[in-house]
Amino acid sequence: QVQLVESGGGLVQAGGSLRLSCTASGRTFSSYTMGWFRQAPGKEREFVAAISWSGGSTYYTDSVKGRFTISRDNAKNTVYLQMNSLKPEDTAVYYCAADTTLRRFLATMTGKYDYWGQGTQVTVSS
Numbered sequence: 001q002v003q004l005v006e007s008g009g010g011l012v013q014a015g016g017s018l019r020l021s022c023t024a025s026g027r028t029f030s031s032y033t034m035g036w037f038r039q040a041p042g043k044e045r046e047f048v049a050a051i052s053w054s055g056g057s058t059y060y061t062d063s064v065k066g067r068f069t070i071s072r073d074n075a076k077n078t079v080y081l082q083m084n085s086l087k088p089e090d091t092a093v094y095y096c097a098a099d100t101t102l103r104r105f106l107a108t109m110t111g112k113y114d115y116w117g118q119g120t121q122v123t124v125s126s
Contacts, residue, residue: 002026002115004096009120012086016124020081022096022117030074033099033106035113036081038092038122045095049081050106059106064090086124093119 008020020036035050049060049070058070069082079096097113107113 002029002032002098002100004098004115004117006094006096006117006120009094009122011123011125014086014088014124014126016086017082017084018086018122020083020094020096020120020122022079022081024077024079024098026077028100029077029098031100031102033103034070034072034079035097035099035107036070036079037095037097037110037113038090039095039119040092043092045110047108047110048094050099050108051079052106057106059108061108083122086122088124088126090122091124092122094122095119 003025006022031053036048037045039045051058051070055072067085072079096117098115099107099113
């Protein structure tokens with residue numbers, strides 16, 4: 001069993017920055033692909049970014065490329081999402097998730113992730 005706890009959300013003005021953190025329980029965190037997803041009111045949960053177990057491979061949805069950076073510290077069992085140049089359309093609940101299956105490519109679909117955090121609210125005001 002893996003437990004994920006997100007933190008770092010909040011209210012920020014457009015153009016500002018936030019850093020989300022997700023800390024995992026368990027000794028095998030370093031072997032999992034980790035992902036960030038978000039869900040805005042009335043919309044489906046969508047993929048934001050993913051990072052391989054080593055941190056050597058990352059992938060982003062087009063709308064956040066160049067603005068968001070995913071990283072991880074396996075010694076701390078933590079994955080981060082640095083969000084810069086935030087826009088009102090980035091407003092959502094952000095979730096981290098763990099994919100425990102070794103895949104050829106980083107997964108972007110919610111169904112491929114086995115464990116989820118409770119989410120943290122990010123609100124960007126215009």
